Amino acid sequence: MLNRREFVAGAAAVFAVGCASEPKASAPEPAASSNIRYAYSGFPWQEDIEEAIRKSAEWGFHGVEPFRSHIMRHLADPAALKARFDEAGIAMVTCSNGGPDMTIDFIDPAQTAQTIEDHFAFARDFVSHFGCKHFKFNMGRRPEAPTTDEQLQTMATTLNELGKRTADIGIRIAPHPHIWSPLERESEVERMLELTDPDYVSIVADTAHLNLGGMDPVRIVRDHFDRVEALHFKDTEAKYRGFTGETPTRELHQEVNLYKILGAGGVDFPAIHETLTERGFEGWITMDFDPPRAWEGTIDDQMAANKGYLEETLGIEL
Numbered sequence: 001m002l003n004r005r006e007f008v009a010g011a012a013a014v015f016a017v018g019c020a021s022e023p024k025a026s027a028p029e030p031a032a033s034s035n036i037r038y039a040y041s042g043f044p045w046q047e048d049i050e051e052a053i054r055k056s057a058e059w060g061f062h063g064v065e066p067f068r069s070h071i072m073r074h075l076a077d078p079a080a081l082k083a084r085f086d087e088a089g090i091a092m093v094t095c096s097n098g099g100p101d102m103t104i105d106f107i108d109p110a111q112t113a114q115t116i117e118d119h120f121a122f123a124r125d126f127v128s129h130f131g132c133k134h135f136k137f138n139m140g141r142r143p144e145a146p147t148t149d150e151q152l153q154t155m156a157t158t159l160n161e162l163g164k165r166t167a168d169i170g171i172r173i174a175p176h177p178h179i180w181s182p183l184e185r186e187s188e189v190e191r192m193l194e195l196t197d198p199d200y201v202s203i204v205a206d207t208a209h210l211n212l213g214g215m216d217p218v219r220i221v222r223d224h225f226d227r228v229e230a231l232h233f234k235d236t237e238a239k240y241r242g243f244t245g246e247t248p249t250r251e252l253h254q255e256v257n258l259y260k261i262l263g264a265g266g267v268d269f270p271a272i273h274e275t276l277t278e279r280g281f282e283g284w285i286t287m288d289f290d291p292p293r294a295w296e297g298t299i300d301d302q303m304a305a306n307k308g309y310l311e312e313t314l315g316i317e318l
Contacts, residue, residue, distance in 0.1 A: 036276065037062040037283070039286040040289075043289065044299045063284065065096070067095070072100070097122065104118075107154050107155050112154060124166075132171060134284075139175055140181060146185070152188060155192060159173065159196050176204045177206065185213055207233055214244045231283075232287075235259075262305070269313070
């Protein structure tokens with residue numbers, strides 16, 4: 001039988017095919033105890049949130065982060081779903097937006113009032129039941145032309161108003177800069193942060209999306225540390241480190257998975273984690289991945305490889 005180290009190494013090899021890897025280094029000493037908690041996205045399991053809970057707990061992660069579209073059958077009874085989390089001894093990190101009967105348009109003045117109402121209602125009626133401290137959400141589809149300053153001002157007004165409302169129920173909003181969204185490129189992220197009230201609006205910093213959108217994730221986390229409410233960890237191919245070109249397309253993502261397991265070489269995770277620990281980050285880091293493609297092995301392979309990187313490269317004990 002394989003021992004744990006052999007299994008993790010084998011799983012990592014499955015995912016590393018076709019990707020440049022960071023130079024192999026000896027494992028660091030375990031990181032000092034901190035208030036950082038590590039979770040797995042519910043996305044690989046889609047609507048099977050119960051399996052996401054079971055597997056995340058089995059692999060030693062502290063929480064699960066699902067999407068609204070995948071928990072629709074639980075909307076009417078959040079207490080029952082919370083009981084499943086409690087039984088497993090893990091938490092719901094937050095629950096992203098999406099799914100039927102929810103308006104997601106932060107840049108059209110004709111739609112943003114309904115966007116605010118729908119997001120606030122979901123935060124109040126569902127997210128709050130799980131003790132979540134932040135509400136992560138995506139920002140809708142990207143306009144055909146680059147996001148204009150007028151649209152960014154509409155976005156900021158929408159976010160400020162939504163943030164004030166959710167603050168009253170103890171939840172901080174944290175929009176997610178995401179490729180193919182209105183909040184994709186560095187100038188857009190910087191302008192949104194400039195226009196929004198730091199008392200009410202933070203971000204979820206996704207290392208792969210920042211990289212693919214032409215940003216340096218290390219700099220974003222360092223320079224905007226006080227606005228980073230939570231993080232999503234995923235890697236990219238090494239060629240995207242320092243990338244400033246046009247954002248890769250959805251069509252390319254269908255051909256080759258743009259989101260790689262940790263250690264593929266695109267993101268400097270040791271530098272990011274050093275900043276977080278030195279500055280006393282207290283929050284969630286979610287391993288945010290799509291379901292593995294047919295040639296990428298199983299979800300267990302994916303989880304083993306990512307956990308192995310956390311433990312053996314970053315020195316994290318889950």
